[in-house]
Amino acid sequence: MRLSWGLFLLTVALALWGVAATRCPLPCMCDNLRAHVLCLNGNLTAVPSTIPQLTKKLDLPGNSFTVIPVGAFLATPYLTHLDLQRCKVERLEEGAFRGLGRLIYLNLASNSIALLYQESLDGLSSLQQLLLAGNRIEEIQPGAFGHLGSLTVLDLRANALVYLPDMVFQGLQALRWLRLSHNALHVLGSEAFAALPSLHRLSLDHNELQALPSEALARLDRATWLDLGHNPITYVAEEALAMDSLKHLFLDHAALQDVAHNAFTHSPQLRMLDLSKNQLQGLLPLAGARRLVRINLAGNPLLCSCLLHPFHDWLVRARVQVEGACAMPPNLHGRPLDSLRPTEMRCGNPWLPPSPTMPTEQPRVASSGQCPQGCTCSSDFRHGSCENRDLHEIPQGFPKDTRLLDLRRNAFGTVPPDAFPGLKELVSLHLQSCSIGVLRPGALRGLENLVYLYLTNNHLSTLAAAAFKGAPRLAYLDLDHNAFTHLPAGAFQLLPNLISLHLQHNAIRELAEGDLAGAGGLRWLHLTGNAIECIAPAALAPAKMLEKLHLEGNHLAEVPTAALWGLPALSELKLSRNPIKHVGDSAFLPVASSLQHLYLDNMGLQQISPGAFIGLGPKIRSLYLENNKMSNIPDMSNFTGLEILNLRNVPFHCDCQLLPLRRWIDKLNLRVGATCGSPAEARGIKVKLSTTFQTCPGWGQGKAGGASPDKSKAASKKKRSGKSPPRGFKKSRA
DSSP states (O other), rough: HHHHHHHHHHHHHHHHHHHHHHHHOTTOOOTTTTTTTEEOSSOSOOOTSSSTOOEEEEEOOOOOOOOEEEETTTTTTTTTTTEOOSOOOEEETTTTTTTTOOOEEEESSOOOEEEOOOTTTTTTTTTTTTETTTTOOOOOTTTTTOTTOOOOOOEOOOOOOOOOTTTTTTOOTOOOOOEOOOOOEEEEEETTTTTTTTTOOEEOOOOOOSSSSSSHHOOOOOOOOOOOOOOOOEETTOOOOOOOOOOOEOTTTOOOOETTTTTTTOOOOOOEEEEEEOOSSSSOOOOOOOOOOOOEOOOOEOOOGGGHHHHHHHHHHOOOOOOOOOOESGGTTBBGGGGGGGGGGGOOOOOOOOOOOOOOOOOOOOOOOOOOOOEEEEOOOOOOOETTOOOOOOOOOOOTTTOEEEEOSSSOOEEEETTTTOTTTTOEEETSOOOOOEOTTTTTTTTTTOOOEEESSSSSOOOOOGGTTTTTOOOOOOOOOSOSSOOOTTTTTOOOOOOOEEOOSOOOOOOOOOTTOOOOOOOOOEEETSOOEEEEETTTTTOOOOOOOEEEEEEOOSOOGGGTTTTTTEEEEEESSOOOEEEEEETTTGGGGOEEEEEEEOOOEEEEETTTTTOOTTTTTEEEEOOOOOOOOOTTTTTTTTTTOOOHHHEEOOOGGGGHHHHHHHOOOOOOOOEEEESSSGGGSBTTSSSSSGGGGTTTTOOOOSSSSSHHHHHHHHTTOOOOOOOEEOOOOO
16 A cells, blocks of 8 residues: 555656746756756747746746736746856846745846836845846936845946936945945935945945045945046045945045045044055155055055155054055165165155145035926936927926936927026936937037936937037937938037947938048947948048947848958947858958957858957957858857857757867857758767767867777767756746
8 A cells, every 4th residue: 555655646747747847938047956948049029928836946048038027937936946048138127036936036137228217127035146237227217226125236347327416326235235336336326325224345446436526425334345446537536435334445546636635534444445456655644544454555656755754654563564565766766665774765856746725515505396287306316397288389387406317208300409498507407209300509508517418219310519509518429210311420429428428229321421420439339220321441440449239130241351441349249130241361350459249140151261350368258149141150169268259050060070069069168059951961960069070080089089980980880879968957848
């Protein structure tokens, strides 16, 4: 009877396992014991509906979702970990993650998200880690993090943020580490960090801060670690930093010329100060820094004259370890500071430059409480909105301290001169879907602090430079989905701070010389979905700082090699979905020293010349070649830094000419998806598993065939039976 009962339980278990396995969707692998589903690089365009309901960990990296719709994960309410990195996500609809009240980890890194809406992250009450690095987030709407009370780590590195408004992080009561590195921040609201009572670590390095954001940082009572390195800060003023708990401060690789002697008086716990790689010729004793243990001055042009005596004496008395060496005078060049004797620091010409005076912040004008009829105004967020009110004229009378103005989905038709009087503090202006056909000269006059201008989904076909007069700080200009047939030449002359230009999904046919005149600071140029057939050799030359160039979905018949000269900082080039059939020799040589991400997918590409990738090498981190028609690719053994390589749906001819690729793939710890398209006996088999290479000369040499003939036969026999998935995983039976 016990035996019968045991057999019954086994039968039930096998039946349940079979049901679970049949629910595993293509091209996923399901580990039902660990409640883990893996759908890696599967070209999925929507979240599979047949994922087992009890799944706790769902990994979907490398797919193509574009939009995460409302309630996308309602069928998997038990998820605790969700990975959506590298999924080409552009938009999170409000309520996309509702129903995921158990989720503690969400990875949305390396996507194309531009804006976080107020309810984009709604429903994630248990979330502890949110990774948004490597997107193109330009703006965070007030209240976007309002329901993330359990979040401890927020990663916003490598986005496109220029401005942080007041209370932008409201709701993050438990946040301990905020990562804002590698953005373009140069404006911080004085209350930007006011709602972060638990923050211990703040990373603001690699931004565009020209002065220490003293008032904003003073709100961080518990922060112990602050990284401000790689910002163009020239001076640290008196009592500039008032952070009671701060222990580690990084101000390295900045542009510091002087630090006031009492700059850190109100940061009494400071223990480590990094001032390396600046322009400091000397320092005065640092008053109030009684607990300082170490100071790094390496890489500064230190002048070890008698004027350095007070600082040197203070180091000795306070027992502060110092790193750094003299640059002058010549007889002391290279001498470590801690090896100097007082008698060696002799008097010479005065060398300390006068302390530069810092501009004082203008007092904030209090809101008078007015708001145009039919609109809403928030005094807490300094936010005004008249969205979708069927307005035909731009309303006036908003509070003078308004920072964000949302006028989307109205019917203005024209933006007249002086359309926004009195809004000198306005930073973000939303005019999407307003039937705008004309932006009159002087339309933005008086908006001297405007950073973001959204004109998406309008009827604009041309722009005059005079339209931007009076808005010199404009950094982000979004003109997607308009009617441009060419770049609005000359329109950027009055925009010296323009960083990001969006002209996606217009009808632009070519890029001509002079089109980008005046756009010397441009970093990101988005031209996806136009009809561009040619790019003049000098068309991109004015944009010498360009980092990202997105040209996917155009009509280019060849790689615009000549136009890439003079772009020494270009790190990302997207040519996907262009009808490029052949990539010639040295196609990417002009940007070989900087290029990291290259997209050549979905082009119908038939041939890549052997020398096409000349100059490219260890810097390349991702290469996309999927959905093309070539049967072979050049030698890429020099691409030693690859993190992503996609070769799916390429009909490789698996003969001896492909043996170098086969050997190289064997050495990679990456899923590349390379499959044989021919000969007939190998069609559909993974390149790594094909036995057609065993007859090639040299098969027994190297990693691909280093085993003895007998062992090779045994190995090939094993491979013919199919590669087993990782232990515990079951492939989809569909």
